[in-house]
Amino acid sequence: MSAGLSKFGKREGLYSRELFAEAANEAFKRCPNLEPKKDIEALFVGHMGESYEHQGHTGPTVSDWSGLLPIQATRVENACASSSVALRCGIFAILSGMCDIVMVGGVEKMTHRTTPDVTAFLAMASDYPFEQWHGITFPGLYALMATAHMHEYETTEEQMAMVAVKNHHYGAMNPKAHMQKEVTLEKAMSSRVIAWPLKLYDCSLITDGASCLVLTKPELEREFTDTPIHVIGSGQASDAIGLYERDNLTTLKAAKLAAKEAYQMAKVKPKDIDIAEVHDCFTIAEIIASEDLGFCKPGEGGRLIESDATTLEGEIPVNLSGGLKSKGHPVGATGTGQAYEIYLQLTGQAEEKRQVDGAEIGLAHNVGGSGATAAVHIFRRK
Amino acid sequence: MAETHPFTIEAFYRFASEKRLMAARCNKCGTLLLPPRPMCTECLSTDLKWVELEKRGKLLTYTVIHVAPTRFQSMVPYTVGIVKLKDGLKLPGMIRGVEPQELEVDMELEADFDTTLPSEWPTWPRYFFRPP
Numbered sequence: 010m011s012a013g014l015s016k017f018g019k020r021e022g023l024y025s026r027e028l029f030a031e032a033a034n035e036a037f038k039r040c041p042n043l044e045p046k047k048d049i050e051a052l053f054v055g056h057m058g059e060s061y062e063h064q065g066h067t068g069p070t071v072s073d074w075s076g077l078l079p080i081q082a083t084r085v086e087n088a089c090a091s092s093s094v095a096l097r098c099g100i101f102a103i104l105s106g107m108c109d110i111v112m113v114g115g116v117e118k119m120t121h122r123t124t125p126d127v128t129a130f131l132a133m134a135s136d137y138p139f140e141q142w143h144g145i146t147f148p149g150l151y152a153l154m155a156t157a158h159m160h161e162y163e164t165t166e167e168q169m170a171m172v173a174v175k176n177h178h179y180g181a182m183n184p185k186a187h188m189q190k191e192v193t194l195e196k197a198m199s200s201r202v203i204a205w206p207l208k209l210y211d212c213s214l215i216t217d218g219a220s221c222l223v224l225t226k227p228e229l230e231r232e233f234t235d236t237p238i239h240v241i242g243s244g245q246a247s248d249a250i251g252l253y254e255r256d257n258l259t260t261l262k263a264a265k266l267a268a269k270e271a272y273q274m275a276k277v278k279p280k281d282i283d284i285a286e287v288h289d290c291f292t293i294a295e296i297i298a299s300e301d302l303g304f305c306k307p308g309e310g311g312r313l314i315e316s317d318a319t320t321l322e323g324e325i326p327v328n329l330s331g332g333l334k335s336k337g338h339p340v341g342a343t344g345t346g347q348a349y350e351i352y353l354q355l356t357g358q359a360e361e362k363r364q365v366d367g368a369e370i371g372l373a374h375n376v377g378g379s380g381a382t383a384a385v386h387i388f389r390r391k
Numbered sequence: 392m393a394e395t396h397p398f399t400i401e402a403f404y405r406f407a408s409e410k411r412l413m414a415a416r417c418n419k420c421g422t423l424l425l426p427p428r429p430m431c432t433e434c435l436s437t438d439l440k441w442v443e444l445e446k447r448g449k450l451l452t453y454t455v456i457h458v459a460p461t462r463f464q465s466m467v468p469y470t471v472g473i474v475k476l477k478d479g480l481k482l483p484g485m486i487r488g489v490e491p492q493e494l495e496v497d498m499e500l501e502a503d504f505d506t507t508l509p510s511e512w513p514t515w516p517r518y519f520f521r522p523p
Contacts, residue, residue, distance in 0.1 A: 129460035138400050139426065143484045143517060144456060144463040145471050152454035153473060153483075160452070160496045202468075205455040205491070251426075253473045253483040258452055 055091025180331020244270025
């Protein structure tokens with residue numbers, strides 16, 4: 010029935026709980042008939058790392074700052090997919106019949122730490138004894154996938170840079186995006202190497218932010234909103250924590266399985282999707298996502314970005330929010346942040362220059378770690 | 392080190408400190424487990440035995456790390472890759488003794504061992520890969 014998103018960016022002087030309250034406040038204001046303290050029965054919040062603020066126990070903390078005590082408040086942690094999994098927990102709560110109205114969301118405060126610290130914290134989403142211990146960083150894992158994709162399908166560094174150019178183009182139009190500026194192909198290609206073949210502009214941003222949704226059952230929706238958005242498909246799957254254990258390094262099996270589950274539940278096909286937010290934590294990840302979601306055949310993700318099919322005017326617009334690349338990637342907030350963008354698009358509330366005209370069906374694809382968790386949600390305007 | 396040791400990651404690294412690359416094999420269904428686990432993930436049997444793996448394999452993919460966590464910062468740029476061993480099992484690790492521009496997918500590599508580190512959690516002796 011409602012959604013909220015804090016401004017994404019370098020939010021100096023704020024704690025996670027304050028960022029979450031900013032998102033919750035927007036969701037409350039969008040829904041004047043909602044009495045949050047009386048109506049909301051449970052909160053599920055995605056939050057990856059207690060290291061950033063030396064603060065765990067996120068559920069009650071953000072609940073308190075959002076005025077929701079004493080309802081049950083639960084932290085969900087599935088790395089960068091934490092808040093999509095929180096969304097699924099909310100769906101379970103409502104479909105079980107135990108709750109009528111729940112809030113789901115996510116938060117992360119990252120920018121006050123040094124890059125080596127953040128690199129170390131993010132690496133915790135990968136395998137410790139065989140990956141982290143051998144110096145494999147998070148960009149390193151996606152770089153290993155990129156090298157394999159380049160070798161198997163002749164995907165190029167230039168195609169990866171095109172993902173950055175596109176997503177920065179749309180991020181520049183999004184007032185809540187972290188980095189609201191265009192980048193040229195030349196600048197992206199000549200940026201410093203982080204983990205070859207990935208360069209600075211192939212990597213998403215270290216960002217502070219929070220996001221949330223308020224869910225209810227269809228029988229109650231009209232009491233709260235004239236523009237309800239239905240979750241028509243939801244899928245989640247898991248894979249080995251270690252990238253090296255997987256059969257195929259050029260696809261995320263968990264994402265394919267989650268997508269299959271979501272498409273089947275929604276009874277829609279990839280060609281029916283009007284707008285997608287995909288997990289472009291690195292540019293290669295958007296290329297692989299477009300293949301895993303069936304927007305193109307395996308191996309053709311590089312050519313898909315070249316064809317402009319994923320732009321606002323194309324057949325399947327992808328990451329018109331700017332994506333993790335330009336809007337930013339406050340890891341715990343990312344999944345429901347993607348859902349927030351789909352909410353805006355399906356209710357016609359995105360900024361005019363990046364609004365898909367008449368969008369009816371939207372998809373959000375959220376990946377945890379290097380693909381040990383993936384969750385896909387499909388939404389439809391009612 | 393005795394081959395009756397429990398099928399743990401710690402045991403894998405203790406074997407590595409003896410310059411041996413060891414996996415668990417399920418006596419019931421034959422599945423090779425690397426990392427070793429206390430239970431076969433295919434048939435759930437706990438009837439396992441240690442087997443020594445061939446150290447040779449082929450490079451599946453690689454990257455050159457330029458931005459690293461503090462612990463590895465003094466080593467940048469360094470190369471890591473995933474190697475498919477002759478038994479079909481895969482292991483990630485650092486690649487030494489090859490210039491980045493000479494790296495190629497499918498090149499032959501061999502596991503070697505750096506036994507200078509203490510063999511205690513969470514710091515294990517590292518294996519790495521180098522040209523044979």
